[in-house]
Amino acid sequence: MRNVAAIVGLLVITSPLCLLRAQTPAAESRTVWDGVYTEDQAKRGEPIYHKECGACHGDMLTGGESAPPLTGGAFLANWNGLTMGDLFDRIRKTMPESAPGRLTRQQDADILAFMLSINRFPAGKTELYKQSEMLKEIRFESAKPSPKK
Amino acid sequence: MREKNPKRLHALLLLFFDGFLCWPAAAPAQFRPKDTEWPSYAADLAGTRYRRLDQINASNFSDLEIAWRIKTDNFGDRPEYKLEGTPLMVNGVLYATAGSRRAVIALDPATGELLWIHGEHEGKRGGAAPRQLSGRGLAYWSDGKEERILYVTPGFRLICLDAKTGVRIPSFGNTGEVDLKLDDDQDIFPDLITGEIGIQSAPVVAKDTVIIGAAFREGMTPRSMRNNKGYVRGFDVRSGKRLWIFHTIPKQGEFGYDTWEKGSAEYTGNTGVWTQITVDEQLGLVYLPVESPTSDFYGGHRPGNNLFGETLVCVDLKTGELKWHFQLVHHPLWDMDISSAPILADITVAGKTVKAVAQPSKQGFLYVFDRVTGKPIWPIPERPVEVGNVPGEWYSPTQPIPTKPEAYSRNGVSIDDLIDFTPALRERAKEIASKFHLGPVYTPPAVSKLEGPLGTLTMGTASGGTNWPGGSYDPETHNVYVYACNSCIEPIGLVPAPKEVSDLNYVAGTAGKEVEILHGPGENAGADSPKPPQKRPGSGYVPMNIDGLPLVKPPYGTITAINLDKGDFVWQIAHGETPDVVRNSEILKGVNIPRTGQETYNIGTLVTKTLVIAGEGHVTTTADHPRGAMLRAYDKATGKEVGAVYMPAPQTGSPMTYMVNGKQYIVVAVSGGPYSGEYIAYTLPSTGE
Numbered sequence: 008m009r010n011v012a013a014i015v016g017l018l019v020i021t022s023p024l025c026l027l028r029a030q031t032p033a034a035e036s037r038t039v040w041d042g043v044y045t046e047d048q049a050k051r052g053e054p055i056y057h058k059e060c061g062a063c064h065g066d067m068l069t070g071g072e073s074a075p076p077l078t079g080g081a082f083l084a085n086w087n088g089l090t091m092g093d094l095f096d097r098i099r100k101t102m103p104e105s106a107p108g109r110l111t112r113q114q115d116a117d118i119l120a121f122m123l124s125i126n127r128f129p130a131g132k133t134e135l136y137k138q139s140e141m142l143k144e145i146r147f148e149s150a151k152p153s154p155k156k
Numbered sequence: 157m158r159e160k161n162p163k164r165l166h167a168l169l170l171l172f173f174d175g176f177l178c179w180p181a182a183a184p185a186q187f188r189p190k191d192t193e194w195p196s197y198a199a200d201l202a203g204t205r206y207r208r209l210d211q212i213n214a215s216n217f218s219d220l221e222i223a224w225r226i227k228t229d230n231f232g233d234r235p236e237y238k239l240e241g242t243p244l245m246v247n248g249v250l251y252a253t254a255g256s257r258r259a260v261i262a263l264d265p266a267t268g269e270l271l272w273i274h275g276e277h278e279g280k281r282g283g284a285a286p287r288q289l290s291g292r293g294l295a296y297w298s299d300g301k302e303e304r305i306l307y308v309t310p311g312f313r314l315i316c317l318d319a320k321t322g323v324r325i326p327s328f329g330n331t332g333e334v335d336l337k338l339d340d341d342q343d344i345f346p347d348l349i350t351g352e353i354g355i356q357s358a359p360v361v362a363k364d365t366v367i368i369g370a371a372f373r374e375g376m377t378p379r380s381m382r383n384n385k386g387y388v389r390g391f392d393v394r395s396g397k398r399l400w401i402f403h404t405i406p407k408q409g410e411f412g413y414d415t416w417e418k419g420s421a422e423y424t425g426n427t428g429v430w431t432q433i434t435v436d437e438q439l440g441l442v443y444l445p446v447e448s449p450t451s452d453f454y455g456g457h458r459p460g461n462n463l464f465g466e467t468l469v470c471v472d473l474k475t476g477e478l479k480w481h482f483q484l485v486h487h488p489l490w491d492m493d494i495s496s497a498p499i500l501a502d503i504t505v506a507g508k509t510v511k512a513v514a515q516p517s518k519q520g521f522l523y524v525f526d527r528v529t530g531k532p533i534w535p536i537p538e539r540p541v542e543v544g545n546v547p548g549e550w551y552s553p554t555q556p557i558p559t560k561p562e563a564y565s566r567n568g569v570s571i572d573d574l575i576d577f578t579p580a581l582r583e584r585a586k587e588i589a590s591k592f593h594l595g596p597v598y599t600p601p602a603v604s605k606l607e608g609p610l611g612t613l614t615m616g617t618a619s620g621g622t623n624w625p626g627g628s629y630d631p632e633t634h635n636v637y638v639y640a641c642n643s644c645i646e647p648i649g650l651v652p653a654p655k656e657v658s659d660l661n662y663v664a665g666t667a668g669k670e671v672e673i674l675h676g677p678g679e680n681a682g683a684d685s686p687k688p689p690q691k692r693p694g695s696g697y698v699p700m701n702i703d704g705l706p707l708v709k710p711p712y713g714t715i716t717a718i719n720l721d722k723g724d725f726v727w728q729i730a731h732g733e734t735p736d737v738v739r740n741s742e743i744l745k746g747v748n749i750p751r752t753g754q755e756t757y758n759i760g761t762l763v764t765k766t767l768v769i770a771g772e773g774h775v776t777t778t779a780d781h782p783r784g785a786m787l788r789a790y791d792k793a794t795g796k797e798v799g800a801v802y803m804p805a806p807q808t809g810s811p812m813t814y815m816v817n818g819k820q821y822i823v824v825a826v827s828g829g830p831y832s833g834e835y836i837a838y839t840l841p842s843t844g845e
Contacts, residue, residue: 057669062373062374062376062377063374066376066647066649066664066665066666066669067647067666067697067698067699067700068697069645069646069647069700070619071374071376071618071619072374072491072493072618072619072623072624072757073238073287073374075828078699078700078701079700079701079704079706079737079755080701080704080705080706080735080736080737080738080755080774081735081754081755081756081773081774083704083736083737084735084736084737084774084775084776084777085774085775085828085829085830086829086830087736087777087783088777088783089830093830094830097237097829097830100234100235101234101235101236101237104288104289105283105284105285105288106283107234125697125699126704127699127703149704149736149737150740150742
């Protein structure tokens with residue numbers, strides 16, 4: 008009997024938690040439309056972009072012979088539905104091409120903030136994280152979501 | 157300065173697999189690849205990308221399933237997201253370059269089983285290479301007994317392997333390698349480790365000669381008007397000995413030297429052949445598509461026409477001696493490298509058989525010549541073009557413009573080209589375009605000014621039209637099939653270069669932006685210290701899209717079938733699903749938009765007995781398929797789509813096909829965005845026997 012009671016008790020206690028956990032991602036889900044970087048951060052990212060990325064990805068981020076555009080429909084489609092963590096890690100793992108990982112996490116985050124600004128995602132009050140795990144909580148949505156009711 | 161004892165990833169795997177391999181019991185007396193194989197990068201030395209196979213056809217293309225797949229992540233110290241290779245399949249083995257180390261892998265073509273792997277650890281020399289990653293492929297050679305694989309490492313060393321084992325051939329060059337930074341009629345500067353020169357294309361082997369070109373960094377903002385030169389060389393496939401060299405920038409006393417005024421041939425560099433080379437073995441002629449000189453968009457330091465920049469050059473296979481040439485662009489200013497393999501075609505013009513060569517281009521012209529004489533099949537007269545006013549620049553007053561075939565993709569920008577789905581979108585596009593100088597093909601770059609123009613808005617230049625994948629040719633119909641980006645906008649502005657940035661007077665840039673020292677791939681120098689921000693992010697930045705929508709109207713990318721007997725289009729279609737950003741646009745709800753094709757520059761085609769096959773360059777997410785791209789098949793006679801099969805990522809390497817054990821396979825390289833490189837082999841489902 009004690010065991011049964013314990014199990015029932017556990018169910019009573021855990022069920023709401025499970026529900027809460029199931030709801031949490033939706034409730035706290037953020038997207039690139041929620042102001043996930045600051046203007047100052049994008050300003051910091053701009054010269055780094057031009058120094059480290061522009062030679063291949065283009066002055067206007069339109070891509071070049073050896074590198075894809077970082078703006079426009081193809082860029083948006085490539086990352087739509089993924090997370091900022093995915094995009095950040097792609098940069099961390101492979102860029103700059105000759106020496107991947109040479110830039111600091113902060114520099115990578117600043118470049119990413121600049122890219123978001125160029126792609127007309129709104130700036131906000133908090134800087135873009137530089138931790139991949141935290142960035143995975145921000146979804147990259149190419150189209151602006153409908154206003155929450 | 158030469159590297160010593162580079163580590164090698166030799167094939168321990170071979171110890172495990174060698175015993176299971178079934179090599180041919182007796183090699184044929186003389187090597188003749190079967191027409192069911194794919195023995196060189198473009199199927200053959202003529203650059204056709206054609207195989208007369210028909211097991212996979214219109215009735216079953218959509219039934220294709222994955223026979224095998226291989227991720228390339230572990231063939232290097234990091235994943236690669238730009239896998240551009242086309243494998244070879246010959247004598248029952250599939251060979252490919254793969255991974256960020258540009259390893260060579262040998263696979264069972266029916267199962268994908270890894271037979272051997274070879275990689276070269278090049279240390280700093282590899283890290284400093286101007287063209288990194290896995291490259292486009294490799295070359296196969298056999299005399300009927302011995303089989304060899306040849307490829308060039310990122311660090312510009314020609315490696316010769318035993319095709320059976322993946323082990324270097326010791327008698328070739330220096331223990332299986334030729335250092336391509338040596339014996340090049342120039343001293344590669346500043347040193348052999350960091351000296352800028354390399355290549356990403358596949359070598360070509362014709363008869364017993366290996367032919368190698370050269371590539372450099374992107375040339376928009378070079379540090380200097382001086383650079384290494386991209387000569388082309390032929391090597392003996394048995395010994396590795398240099399047989400000949402062709403100076404793509406003539407030396408003093410050689411033909412063409414006087415097209416470089418004020419001695420500029422002495423210091424100007426680049427002008428390599430970075431794309432695929434084509435050979436007519438019977439005629440003993442080699443066709444070299446030469447790229448731009450230093451720098452891409454400013455030629456004030458190299459007055460003159462600049463032979464052999466952006467010139468189709470024909471040389472002798474045995475000697476490298478110049479046979480004929482045709483400069484497609486005089487005094488290049490638009491980065492219109494000749495970017496793809498010349499295509500050899502035996503055609504019938506006005507009742508006469510002609511051995512022709514057809515050259516696709518970034519500028520959307522298909523230049524067609526008699527490949528023996530170099531004489532144009534249809535007239536290519538010199539036409540007056542706009543002369544610009546960039547200080548110090550030298551302009552050619554005319555450019556050669558083909559009368560036939562007509563341009564198969566856009567090569568200029570006019571208001572009429574701008575997006576017109578709605579009047580409001582057209583107005584926004586006009587506002588963007590108003591900041592630039594517009595004009596037809598060969599409208600020159602402009603100095604970027606805040607008050608305007610910010611530059612010249614171009615198409616059919618650096619990344620337009622047909623780029624490195626080139627076209628295909630069907631010897632049955634005498635049609636060339638060629639993909640082209642019809643919407644790859646390139647704003648070209650020039651800004652004065654500060655002395656600490658470059659010794660050129662002008663480099664590519666936009667007014668209002670601080671000119672930065674641009675680091676291209678391969679430059680891993682020093683710690684970086686970003687300058688303090690002084691302006692708003694993106695100041696001077698003008699988007700080349702409208703809320704993600706392309707600035708110009710569809711079609712964004714096309715495949716065109718051009719009949720070479722007549723010089724006329726047979727058909728032209730938009731290639732690729734309409735991009736998500738267009739299909740899902742709120743602004744465009746209710747607007748009927750036929751399939752637009754896609755804006756990309758790296759789509760290669762494959763031609764079979766009945767089909768033209770090409771994958772998409774972008775991912776889409778539609779009701780029919782999850783995020784992914786489609787490999788599409790078209791009826792080669794009509795251009796009508798007859799089937800499609802899902803790929804998890806865009807096509808980034810051109811497809812190839814072969815038969816093995818009675819089954820036809822199609823292999824394609826996919827990668828991009830978050831998806832690392834993968835070769836995928838498709839075949840038809842088992843019949844259940």
